[in-house]
Amino acid sequence: MSSQPSPIKLTSQKPGHIVFRRRYVAWRINFRVLLFAILGATVLVLLALWAMLLGTANISVVEAVRASFGKGDPDTIFVMQQLRVPRVLCAILVGGCLAMSGAVFQGLVRNPLVSPDIIGIDAGATAAAVFWILGGQSFISLPVAAFLGAMATAVAIYFLSWKGGISPDRLILVGIGVAAALAAVTTFLLIRTPPREARPAQVWTIGSIYGSNWGDIQWLAPVFFMGLLGSVILMWPLRLLQLGDDLTRGLGVPLERTRLLLIVVGCLLAATAVAVAGPIGFVALMTPHIVKMLAGPLSGSVMVLIAVAGGIFLLGADMIAQHALPVSLPVGLLTAAVGGPYFLFLLYRTNDRS
C-alpha cells in the first residue's frame, strides 16, 4: 500500500455512464440502462401494434392505426376502439404496475423471492372480489371492492408486522400467513356456493384482462404514471436500504418513514393492477429479476426499464394466451404456468449461491 495518496484524478469515468450537470441538477445516468429502456419501449410499441392486428377481423396496419384514432370503417373503429386498443393498453399498464410493485417489495425486504402476490395483497383483493361477485353485486363496482380488499390487507399486514419498527423478515412471514388465511376464506366462499353461480367468481380468481375497457384505463394510467414517478424517486433511498438497517440510518435515511412510503407505493400499484385484472401471478416476481440480470442493481433508470419490461411481458403473455393456443385462456393461467417453474429455478439458484 502506498502511504502517500496519489493526486486525485477526475478522469476515471464509470464506463457506460454519462454525467449531466447543470445549475440545479447533477445526474449520473447509466447509459446502458437508458439504451435498454429505449430498446424496450420500441419493442413494446411494435408488439402493441402487432397485438392490434391479431384477431378474427382482418385489419391492415394502416386501417388499424386510422381506426384507433376514429377514422375509417365504423365496424373497424368499433373493434379497435372498444376491444383491441383498451385490451392492449390494459395489458401494458397492468404488467408495468405489477412489475414495479414487485421491484419495490423485493428491494424493501431485501429478498428476491418476494412479490405482492406472495405476501397476500392479491389474496386480499381476491377474497373481497369473490365475496362481491357471490353477493350478487354489480360488476361495475367490482374493481373498487377488489382495490379496497387489497388495501385493507396491506394495512393489516403492516400493523401485524409492526413491532417498534418493520422488520423485513417479519413482514414476509406475516404476509404469507395472511395470504394463506385469505385463500382459505376465498375457497370457503366458493365451495359454499352452487357451482353455476360460483363460476364467474372462480374465473376472476385466475386473473385476466379480456373484459377491459376505457374505464379501467382511466384509472390505471394515472396510478401507473404516479407509481412510476414515485418509485423512481424512492429508488434513491432504496439503494441504501440494501446495506442493512444500521448503515441506512447512518447514511441519514429516516428508515421507518422510507419503508412506509415504499409500502404505500408498492401496495397502490399492486392493488390497482389486481383490482382491474384479477390476481395475475408471477409477473411481479419475475420481471425485476430478468431486468436486474440484464441491467444491474436497482436504480431509478432500472425501475423505468422494469416498468417497460412488465408491459412487454404481460402483453406478450396475453397475446399467446389469446391467439397462439388452440383455446383462448385467461392470461393469469399462462403467467402461472411459466412463473411456477421460474420460481423454482430462482430458488435453486439462490440456494446454490449461499
Place this chain on the structure above:
Amino acid sequence: MVATARLAADSVTLGYDEQTIVSDVSLAIPDGKITTIIGPNGCGKSTLLRSLVRLKAPDSGTVILDGQAIQHFPTKEVAKRLGLLAQQATAPGGVTVEDLVMRGRFPHQSFLQPPNQQDRDAVDRALDLTNMTGLRTRPVDQLSGGQRQRAWIAMVLAQETPILLLDEPTTYLDIAHQLQIVELVRHLNETDGRTIVLVLHDINEAIRISHNIVAMKDGQILAQGSPASIITSELIGEIYGAECDVLLAPGQDKPFCIPRGRHAASPESREAAAAVFEVDGLRTSYGKINVLHGLTCDMPAGAITGIVGPNACGKSTLLRSCGRLLRPTEGQVRLAGRDVNRGKHKELSRNLSLMAQSPTMPSGFQVEDLVSLGRAPHQGFFRQWREEDEEAVETALNHCNLCELRRRSIETLSGGQRQRAWFGMTLAQDTPVLLLDEPTTFLDLAAQIEMLDLVREMNQAQQRSVVMVLHDLNLAARYCDYLIVMKDGQIVTSGTPRAVVTEEMLADVFGIEATVMPDPANGMPLVIPHQAIEEMHASAHDSNNG
C-alpha cells in the same frame, strides 16, 4: 518426525468449483499433541480441517485414519474417532445445554436404543470438564458467548473421541474466555491424552497452546514444527505479508509476536482541547434489560478513542448510542454540544459516519458503487452526482487503495479487501467524526494492521475524530490516543493507554493474569496474557444479554 499418526493427509488437493483452495498437502497429525494450523484469511486452513473429518472429499489424494483411507469407514465409525467443533455453529432455539451435549452421543447410539447409563455418564463428564454442570438445564440461546462456546465444546467432548478438531474455538470471545478455552484444551490434552487439532487466527494464542504449529499460505504448508523452532519474524512476514517483531517476554519461554504497521506508535498524548462527544448520564436498554447504567464521559476531539471491555459490557451499545442507532432511556449524548437525537437524520449523517460490524452485502454491487453510496447524505434526487461527490469518492478510493479493485464485484473480494471497501464508503461520507464498530473482526493479522493504519492516517492527515470499539487490547493500546474501559454497563476507567492499561486493570476488568511491559519499539504498553484468574465458574448471573 512423529512416529505415530492416527490421522494424516496424503497429498490432498481441495477446491470449490474451478478454484483450488488446498494444493497437494501432506500432513501427519502427531498423536497426543496439540497441533495448530495458522495462516492468513483464505489460506485453506478451515477447508483442510473439514477434509480431515470427511466433511469435504479431496479432489485428489487421501485422508488416512488409523492406516485406512477415511472414506472407507462408515460415517458413525468416523464420528467415534474424530470430533469436530465447526466454526460459528448455530444452536436451534429452545434446546437446553444438556440436550445439546446429548447430541454428541449420537455416534454411540442406535435408533431403537434410548440413552443408557454410559451416555449419561459421558454427558456428565463433558459438562464437568467444561464446568457447565450448573447450567445444564438452561436453553443454549440464553447463554453468554463464552458459555455457549463451552456448551458446544461439551457436545464434542461427549462424543468421546480420541481426536478432537476445533475450528476457531475462540472467535467472538473476550480475552478471559479465550484463556479459559485454551486452559481447557490443554487440560484435555494433558490429562486425557487426547490429540487436538486447532485452527486459530490469533498467532500468539497458537504459540501459547501448541506443541506443533502448521503454517499455511495459499493452500500450501510453509513450515511445521514447535513454536519455538519455527516462529520467526521472517516466517510471519512470509505467511501474512506483514512486518512483525518476535520477542521473548521476560520469564516466558515462548515467543510473542507484535505486528508492526506503518505507524510505529501513536504520538505522545495530546492535550485534548475539546470533546467531540459528551456522554451525560446515559442509560440504554434493550426491552426491559438495562445495558448501560448511567455513563458519563467525554471523548476527545481530533483523537482516536477506543472503547474496550469484556464481552457484553455494553461497548457496542455505547457506540450505537453515539450514532443515534439506539435511543437512550435517560441522559443524552452530545456531538459538538448538540444532542445527537435531535434534528434531522441527514444533518447528523453529514457530521458522523458509521461503520457497522457485519453489514448486509448488497448483491451485484461493484466496489465503486458501494463507496459512492457513502455520498448519500450530501445528495438529493436532483443533485445525485456533483463534482464534489466524484472527488470524495475518488479520494476515498485512493486512500483505501481500492483503485485497482474499483470495478470488482464486492462478492469476489477477500475479507480484508471488503473491510477496506466498507471503510472507503465511510470515508466518502466525508464527515469530521467516524464511528467504527470492531473494524478488525474477521481479519487476519496483516489485514488488521492495514485497516488500523488507514484509520490512523485519516485521523492524522485530516484531523478526523475516531471512536472505535476494539476487542484486541494490544491493538487498542497501540492505535488509540484515549481508551475508555467498560465493564457491566459502566465505565471503569478512561485515559491514555499508558495510564489505563495496567496489570491491575486487566485483572479487575478482564479477569486475566497478564504481564504488561513496554513495547521495546515504542514504549506503548504490551499485554502478554497468561491465564484467566477465575476458574470457569458456571454461576447463573454472568449470563448476559448480548
